[in-house]
Amino acid sequence: MKLVVIVGIPGVGKTTVLNLTKKRLEEEGYVVKVVNFGDFMLDMLVSKGLVKSRDEIRRLPLKIQREAQAEAGRRIREFFEREAGEEEEKFIGFVDTHALIKTSSGIWPGLPLHVIRELMPDTIIVVEADPEEIVARQLRDTTRYRRDLARVDLVRELLALNRSFAIASAVLSGASVNFILNREGKAEEAAGTLANIIKNL
Amino acid sequence: MKLVVIVGIPGVGKTTVLNLTKKRLEEEGYVVKVVNFGDFMLDMLVSKGLVKSRDEIRRLPLKIQREAQAEAGRRIREFFEREAGEEEEKFIGFVDTHALIKTSSGIWPGLPLHVIRELMPDTIIVVEADPEEIVARQLRDTTRYRRDLARVDLVRELLALNRSFAIASAVLSGASVNFILNREGKAEEAAGTLANIIKNL
Amino acid sequence: MKLVVIVGIPGVGKTTVLNLTKKRLEEEGYVVKVVNFGDFMLDMLVSKGLVKSRDEIRRLPLKIQREAQAEAGRRIREFFEREAGEEEEKFIGFVDTHALIKTSSGIWPGLPLHVIRELMPDTIIVVEADPEEIVARQLRDTTRYRRDLARVDLVRELLALNRSFAIASAVLSGASVNFILNREGKAEEAAGTLANIIKNL
Numbered sequence: 001m002k003l004v005v006i007v008g009i010p011g012v013g014k015t016t017v018l019n020l021t022k023k024r025l026e027e028e029g030y031v032v033k034v035v036n037f038g039d040f041m042l043d044m045l046v047s048k049g050l051v052k053s054r055d056e057i058r059r060l061p062l063k064i065q066r067e068a069q070a071e072a073g074r075r076i077r078e079f080f081e082r083e084a085g086e087e088e089e090k091f092i093g094f095v096d097t098h099a100l101i102k103t104s105s106g107i108w109p110g111l112p113l114h115v116i117r118e119l120m121p122d123t124i125i126v127v128e129a130d131p132e133e134i135v136a137r138q139l140r141d142t143t144r145y146r147r148d149l150a151r152v153d154l155v156r157e158l159l160a161l162n163r164s165f166a167i168a169s170a171v172l173s174g175a176s177v178n179f180i181l182n183r184e185g186k187a188e189e190a191a192g193t194l195a196n197i198i199k200n201l
Numbered sequence: 202m203k204l205v206v207i208v209g210i211p212g213v214g215k216t217t218v219l220n221l222t223k224k225r226l227e228e229e230g231y232v233v234k235v236v237n238f239g240d241f242m243l244d245m246l247v248s249k250g251l252v253k254s255r256d257e258i259r260r261l262p263l264k265i266q267r268e269a270q271a272e273a274g275r276r277i278r279e280f281f282e283r284e285a286g287e288e289e290e291k292f293i294g295f296v297d298t299h300a301l302i303k304t305s306s307g308i309w310p311g312l313p314l315h316v317i318r319e320l321m322p323d324t325i326i327v328v329e330a331d332p333e334e335i336v337a338r339q340l341r342d343t344t345r346y347r348r349d350l351a352r353v354d355l356v357r358e359l360l361a362l363n364r365s366f367a368i369a370s371a372v373l374s375g376a377s378v379n380f381i382l383n384r385e386g387k388a389e390e391a392a393g394t395l396a397n398i399i400k401n402l
Numbered sequence: 403m404k405l406v407v408i409v410g411i412p413g414v415g416k417t418t419v420l421n422l423t424k425k426r427l428e429e430e431g432y433v434v435k436v437v438n439f440g441d442f443m444l445d446m447l448v449s450k451g452l453v454k455s456r457d458e459i460r461r462l463p464l465k466i467q468r469e470a471q472a473e474a475g476r477r478i479r480e481f482f483e484r485e486a487g488e489e490e491e492k493f494i495g496f497v498d499t500h501a502l503i504k505t506s507s508g509i510w511p512g513l514p515l516h517v518i519r520e521l522m523p524d525t526i527i528v529v530e531a532d533p534e535e536i537v538a539r540q541l542r543d544t545t546r547y548r549r550d551l552a553r554v555d556l557v558r559e560l561l562a563l564n565r566s567f568a569i570a571s572a573v574l575s576g577a578s579v580n581f582i583l584n585r586e587g588k589a590e591e592a593a594g595t596l597a598n599i600i601k602n603l
Contacts, residue, residue, distance in 0.1 A: 176508025
């Protein structure tokens with residue numbers, strides 16, 4: 001089994017690259033499962049009766065949030081290990097998440113020590129794109145992105161911060177880091193690169 | 202209680218922003234305490250009879266220094282928890298310190314694993330300023346700053362390193378990071394931004 | 403005893419600077435030992451019958467690789483402590499290694515948590531050079547370097563990543579970081595700077 005964490009700032013096209021990579025790997029006989037970290041944690045907290053919606057998570061005491069994050073990390077790894085079962089050699093578990101999360105109380109690490117030590121990924125994939133292309137995408141879809149943040153200088157800064165967060169998390173777990181450039185209209189190429197990296201793990 | 206670590210390279214105006222933020226928060230009914238990490242550790246080591254002055258700390262074996270740093274971190278958190286007491290909801294504890302410390306033996310992390318895991322802050326505030334403005338301030342006050350280090354390229358590099366150190370520490374503790382730009386003559390604005398972040402924690 | 407980790411991307415002239423620094427320190431009465439991390443780990447794994455060559459290490463399960471790295475780190479420190487013996491005051495142990503290792507499965511941390519916490523160095527030395535000079539060196543020796551990677555933009559990016567990896571490792575261990583610029587034809591100068599830093603530790 002290989003556990004692959006995939007991250008990227010909003011607008012880089014992470015989901016597209018992830019779906020195309022999954023398809024390619026499945027065509028080559030791999031068994032691929034994708035878990036969204038945020039959704040998984042929300043379901044876990046709802047089933048415990050601790051929250052009813054995503055917004056309520058941020059209002060939990062920070063200590064409880066950290067414990068929930070660590071537990072989600074541990075359970076995701078356990079889930080993949082069960083799913084892999086006998087097909088251990090051909091199993092790829094993707095965790096779709098963020099290296100950083102920008103909120104009104106700051107930039108939070110998406111893969112802090114207590115999470116990354118539970119996940120213990122083989123690699124952290126950082127999907128990136130040209131800042132100009134990211135801004136163009138964000139301006140095309142203002143239902144999903146905030147127009148006031150769609151600025152090349154802000155996006156460039158966030159890409160740089162994202163690298164620093166991803167590297168700090170990699171050093172904690174001993175995972176490799178891969179920066180995958182998703183060029184406009186070339187998501188298939190990015191998926192090809194990513195699939196090769198995973199096969200080399 | 203919220204524990205806020207505040208850092209910044211020399212000349213960014215950290216103390217000014219901190220004092221203005223404290224005043225604002227107090228005016229809104231918060232109880233705010235500020236502890237300077239270096240002073241706290243020095244007092245601790247003096248009271249144990251291990252050193253007589255700040256200069257002697259660097260001459261202690263590195264292992265002893267690390268233990269003292271960890272102990273200072275633990276005691277600062279305990280101090281804040283006692284001070285917060287019943288007013289837990291309205292208590293803000295600031296730790297005034299550095300993400301990096303430049304010396305003749307290298308750039309030392311101010312918030313290494315053994316310190317940050319004791320402090321476990323809610324957020325790390327990185328006060329920053331325009332490199333040209335920092336150099337101008339440093340040249341105005343050569344009693345406090347070294348003239349030969351007051352160079353825009355060196356200051357720009359140190360600001361970048363400071364971000365990397367702060368991010369690595371944040372990933373270890375799960376704290377958020379906030380980069381606060383302190384514009385020349387606009388410290389009140391920076392304090393307003395910072396006070397809002399803290400209220401959002 | 404001082405334990406000094408020295409890293410640098412290919413082509414910065416790390417070995418030259420290391421050898422000159424060793425010579426200088428020995429001339430001043432220091433006892434200096436150098437251990438190459440990769441060689442040490444290979445010898446250890448060969449003696450255990452786990453591998454026969456360097457290439458086989460990457461094919462071991464990641465969990466086994468991580469355990470081997472941690473064990474190598476622990477044994478290197480123990481080796482230095484034995485070698486230092488009574489001359490503890492004058493002993494310098496160098497670990498020649500990498501902050502990052504670029505492979506077909508990504509950029510791996512050379513000093514991840516499980517290694518750096520065993521080594522617990524006093525300082526991490528990052529040897530750097532001008533990107534243009536690195537590329538010129540790489541193009542002069544294409545038996546050792548890949549011609550297609552000898553590009554200024556790639557080298558500049560790798561130097562920046564190398565800093566981030568080194569800083570993350572320093573924050574984990576509480577070691578200082580030193581960036582040593584090795585100018586073309588000035589390796590003696592770089593060695594002089596490095597020897598002074600070590601004496602200041």
